[in-house]
Amino acid sequence: MELQLSGKAEEIVREKLASGIYSDAAEFVSEIILRAEEFDELKLEKLRQSLQIGIDQLNRGEGTPLDIGRINKEIDNPLHGGLIQ
Numbered sequence: 001m002e003l004q005l006s007g008k009a010e011e012i013v014r015e016k017l018a019s020g021i022y023s024d025a026a027e028f029v030s031e032i033i034l035r036a037e038e039f040d041e042l043k044l045e046k047l048r049q050s051l052q053i054g055i056d057q058l059n060r061g062e063g064t065p066l067d068i069g070r071i072n073k074e075i076d077n078p079l080h081g082g083l084i085q
Contacts, residue, residue: 003029 005013013025022028057063 016028
């Protein structure tokens with residue numbers, strides 16, 4: 001497989017190779033891909049844990065009704081509706 005890297009990405013690869021940490025570009029790119037996959041898995045697990053907390057709260061009767069109108073306003077205008085602080 002061949003990859004074309006942007007200027008900055010190519011510069012980073014060259015720096016890593018020059019440092020002697022990696023023997024070739026393929027080794028470096030492979031490690032980055034594996035780390036990205038691990039990061040995605042960690043994010044997914046954290047999301048699952050957060051969802052489980054919410055489900056547990058709902059099962060204990062701790063939920064509150066959703067205000068769909070308010071949610072739609074926040075989606076339509078995220079800067080003023082509270083989604084982005």
